Amino acid sequence: MFARRVRHIRRYRDIAAAFSRNGFGFMVKELGLLELLSLPKRLLVEDYQEIQTKTLGVRIRLILEELGPTFVKMGQIASTRPDLIPADIIHELVKLQDRVPPFSFQEAKTIIEQELDGAIGSIFETFDEAPLAAASIGQVHYAVLNSGERVAVKIQRPNIRAIIETDLEILQELAMLAEQRLKWAARYQMPDIVEEFSKSLRAELDYTIEGRNAEKVGKQFKNDPSIHIPKVYWDYSTQKVLTMEYVEGVKLNETRKIDRRGYNRKVLAERLVQAIFQQILIEGFFHGDPHPGNILVLPDEVIVFIDFGMVGRLTPDMKSHFASLIIALMRQSTSGVINAVIRMGLVPDDVNLQLLRSDVDQLREKYYDVPLSRVSLGEAVNDLFTVAYRHRIQIPADLTLLGKTILTMEGTAEQLDPELSIIQVAEPFGRQLLKERFRPKKVAESVVNHLIEYGEILTQLPKHVQELALVMKKGKLRIEITIPELNLLLTKLDRISNRLSISIILLAFSIIMVGLIIGSALGRQSALLWSIPAIEIGFGVAAIMILWLLYSLFKSRRL
Numbered sequence: 001m002f003a004r005r006v007r008h009i010r011r012y013r014d015i016a017a018a019f020s021r022n023g024f025g026f027m028v029k030e031l032g033l034l035e036l037l038s039l040p041k042r043l044l045v046e047d048y049q050e051i052q053t054k055t056l057g058v059r060i061r062l063i064l065e066e067l068g069p070t071f072v073k074m075g076q077i078a079s080t081r082p083d084l085i086p087a088d089i090i091h092e093l094v095k096l097q098d099r100v101p102p103f104s105f106q107e108a109k110t111i112i113e114q115e116l117d118g119a120i121g122s123i124f125e126t127f128d129e130a131p132l133a134a135a136s137i138g139q140v141h142y143a144v145l146n147s148g149e150r151v152a153v154k155i156q157r158p159n160i161r162a163i164i165e166t167d168l169e170i171l172q173e174l175a176m177l178a179e180q181r182l183k184w185a186a187r188y189q190m191p192d193i194v195e196e197f198s199k200s201l202r203a204e205l206d207y208t209i210e211g212r213n214a215e216k217v218g219k220q221f222k223n224d225p226s227i228h229i230p231k232v233y234w235d236y237s238t239q240k241v242l243t244m245e246y247v248e249g250v251k252l253n254e255t256r257k258i259d260r261r262g263y264n265r266k267v268l269a270e271r272l273v274q275a276i277f278q279q280i281l282i283e284g285f286f287h288g289d290p291h292p293g294n295i296l297v298l299p300d301e302v303i304v305f306i307d308f309g310m311v312g313r314l315t316p317d318m319k320s321h322f323a324s325l326i327i328a329l330m331r332q333s334t335s336g337v338i339n340a341v342i343r344m345g346l347v348p349d350d351v352n353l354q355l356l357r358s359d360v361d362q363l364r365e366k367y368y369d370v371p372l373s374r375v376s377l378g379e380a381v382n383d384l385f386t387v388a389y390r391h392r393i394q395i396p397a398d399l400t401l402l403g404k405t406i407l408t409m410e411g412t413a414e415q416l417d418p419e420l421s422i423i424q425v426a427e428p429f430g431r432q433l434l435k436e437r438f439r440p441k442k443v444a445e446s447v448v449n450h451l452i453e454y455g456e457i458l459t460q461l462p463k464h465v466q467e468l469a470l471v472m473k474k475g476k477l478r479i480e481i482t483i484p485e486l487n488l489l490l491t492k493l494d495r496i497s498n499r500l501s502i503s504i505i506l507l508a509f510s511i512i513m514v515g516l517i518i519g520s521a522l523g524r525q526s527a528l529l530w531s532i533p534a535i536e537i538g539f540g541v542a543a544i545m546i547l548w549l550l551y552s553l554f555k556s557r558r559l
């Protein structure tokens with residue numbers, strides 16, 4: 001690890017300086033980078049007056065923008081995780097933009113010729129030198145193939161993979177260092193979070209993955225003429241070059257152009273929402289970034305999706321849990337919401353269920369008596385993920401991406417048709433999902449699968465029993481029992497036992513005293529034992545013990 005740190009020493013200095021300039025110099029010190037890098041003090045100068053005028057989220061965004069493409073992309077991915085990051089920071093992360101200048105045509109030409117193994121003039125009939133758009137990972141050029149087909153060619157930035165891999169390596173090292181030195185980092189398992197984000201970012205570096213994503217979504221709508229997905233030209237595509245059909249349409253946020261061309265906004269909004277819910281609730285594979293710049297409109301209100309670098313995947317179980325969550329939200333069922341959240345997330349052992357229930361009740365009040373037409377489904381889902389963050393419940397990345405996708409879709413649809421009810425459009429898909437869940441064939445398949453699983457468990461049972469018996473024979477069996485709210489339960493038991501103790505002691509003394517009194521009355525003589533006044537002394541001892549017990553119990557506050 002030390003050798004790698006030395007190799008990337010300059011980048012470590014950049015990171016430490018960016019942190020310090022934005023008010024996080026204390027973290028540089030706590031992580032031990034100050035001594036490790038021998039940083040000059042001028043790099044760690046903080047302008048406290050300026051820092052105090054900026055929020056935490058703004059300062060984090062400024063750090064990411066200063067450190068370049070890897071950190072910007074990581075911030076954009078992190079903005080989809082309201083279960084891991086506070087809402088005020090996410091509010092700033094969504095503002096991150098790839099503001100980078102394009103690289104030269106000569107560099108683009110070199111990459112194309114290396115990747116496609118041929119001269120650019122022999123591959124394309126024409127190729128525009130000026131890019132249509134430039135981003136942190138690549139840029140897009142318009143071209144025409146020798147066959148006459150118009151295409152958009154996405155080319156990866158020179159050496160961007162090496163730059164990103166270096167940054168990811170450093171981020172992983174910093175996460176491990178933070179986990180060792182900072183309590184909050186250990187609690188949130190920072191290395192695992194960085195690894196998850198790194199996986200998403202590395203996927204964007206492979207353009208063949210984006211091409212396969214486009215084809216997969218295209219198959220979902222192959223029989224739907226109202227949705228169009230650009231064709232991928234695999235003969236002209238590699239990991240660093242992606243050639244797709246060029247589509248010249250109007251972006252969804254260009255409402256004036258949409259109106260000038262006579263497109264029906266209501267139809268566009270409804271088709272967009274239906275297409276997204278078709279991907280999410282039926283197919284379980286959806287476009288993860290449906291902002292207006294990634295959606296075009298063609299004549300006859302045809303919707304075109306482009307840029308499939310970020311997609312989400314939902315397993316059948318995830319779809320089922322999400323459907324349960326939506327149903328519980330619509331019914332305003334606190335228990336249903338909690339059960340759905342717990343089933344879909346990784347719940348820590350020490351979660352406070354009473355506090356979780358209280359937070360969900362507060363959230364329910366927010367949507368109580370609000371007409372479904374005015375409910376933002378995306379906002380409701382993200383509110384729930386914020387509650388999950390508060391209780392350290394980790395939600396699968398694809399589900400949190402789903403929340404952001406729905407929220408983005410709602411914002412776009414609202415610009416087109418403010419009166420559209422997202423819930424009403426989603427309702428038929430929800431009914432279809434419920435029918436699918438309880439379809440006899442589906443239920444039968446589930447039963448068969450469970451029977452197979454139980455059969456495998458039974459066949460392995462003798463072996464497991466034998467192993468258990470061997471462990472018990474050696475005296476190495478360890479049992480760990482965890483009971484939620486155990487302290488509260490023990491306190492109540494303690495109080496009950498103390499009250500029983502008082503009752504038993506009082507009863508015992510009462511019996512003894514009554515016996516002595518009756519005995520002395522029948523014998524018509526004073527109750528003396530060996531010339532000792534037993535009754536009087538007994539009353540005195542009883543009184544002292546009772547007072548002492550009451551004092552002890554009141555002092556411990558467990559009466």
